Amino acid sequence: RHPLEVRFQVTSDVGLSARNDHAATEPQAPAAHGASPEPVSAAISPLNSHYRFDSFVVGSSNELANAAAIAAASTPGVRYNPVFLYSGVGLGKTHLLHAVGHQLAGNGLRVLYVSSDQFTADFVSSIREGRSQQFRAKYRSADALLIDDVQLLSGKEQTQEGLFNIFNELHHSNRQIVIAADRPPKALTTLEDRLRSRFEWGLIA
Numbered sequence: 001r002h003p004l005e006v007r008f009q010v011t012s013d014v015g016l017s018a019r020n021d022h023a024a025t026e027p028q029a030p031a032a033h034g035a036s037p038e039p040v041s042a043a044i045s046p047l048n049s050h051y052r053f054d055s056f057v058v059g060s061s062n063e064l065a066n067a068a069a070i071a072a073a074s075t076p077g078v079r080y081n082p083v084f085l086y087s088g089v090g091l092g093k094t095h096l097l098h099a100v101g102h103q104l105a106g107n108g109l110r111v112l113y114v115s116s117d118q119f120t121a122d123f124v125s126s127i128r129e130g131r132s133q134q135f136r137a138k139y140r141s142a143d144a145l146l147i148d149d150v151q152l153l154s155g156k157e158q159t160q161e162g163l164f165n166i167f168n169e170l171h172h173s174n175r176q177i178v179i180a181a182d183r184p185p186k187a188l189t190t191l192e193d194r195l196r197s198r199f200e201w202g203l204i205a
Contacts, residue, residue, distance in 0.1 A: 043105040044112040044142060051098035062092055065205040069096040069178070073103035076144055076176035080203035082167075083178045084185060093180035097146045100178050109143035116152040123162045139166045144176040150199075151181045154190035164195050171198070 053073075058066050065085050072083045083100075085093050101111040114122070126135035139145065145166070153160050170177055181188060185199035 043101060044110055044138070045114060047101045047105065047111070047113060048094075048098045049102075051095040052102050053099045056092060056095055056099060062087075065092070065096060068203045068205045069100050071203075072176050072178055073100045076104055076109065077174035081171060081174070081176055082199060082202040083176075084199050084202065084204045085178070085180045086182060086184050086204070088182065094148055097148055097178055097180055100176075101144070101146055104144045104176070110141060111144045111146065112139065112142035113146040113148070115148045116150050119147065119163065120153065120156055120159045123159050127158075135162075136166070140169050142170065142175065144178070145170055146178045148180045149182070150179050151183065151188055151191075154188075157192070160192050160195055164192070164198070167195070167198055171201070177202075 053066075053070065056066060065087070068080055068083045069085070071079045072081070085096060087093055097113060101113050105111045122135060122138075126132050147163075153163065167177065179199060184204055185196045188196055188199075
């Protein structure tokens, strides 16, 4: 008997490869051994250094989502805008949002990543403290807006209106918008129809 060495290699036909010890598509570990995170000086908000395209595990269930995220990061505001990503918990939505942010920020674009809870908190505090102009300036100055868990805006009519106005402004200016949720836009029945309609303007994956 001789010892055997076993190696696993996962490749994707969209031009990316990922090597990871975990099967999950939203890994908890750093991307690759010896890889140093790139600076994200152009990002308006912090991005997770572990969530990059080269550490995303691509499979048959998420190929389209991965390709859509790459397209948004490669040609922001041009091909697919918005990009709407949906899936259950822990399947890689947040990873792809951050990966898009890293690539865009690395190209010098101003990237703003927020969860819907953060967006709501910003919106409410801006009204309470009389900082509506600063709120609008912060979000409308972004070259790319990445919003996570947008389904949590359910029942928050004023916040939805705030997002609706920002969405229109950014989309009209060809700024990239990427949105993540736990279900497709048509199933977000507790959100305003006009907001769901805009989520369907681009690519849903």
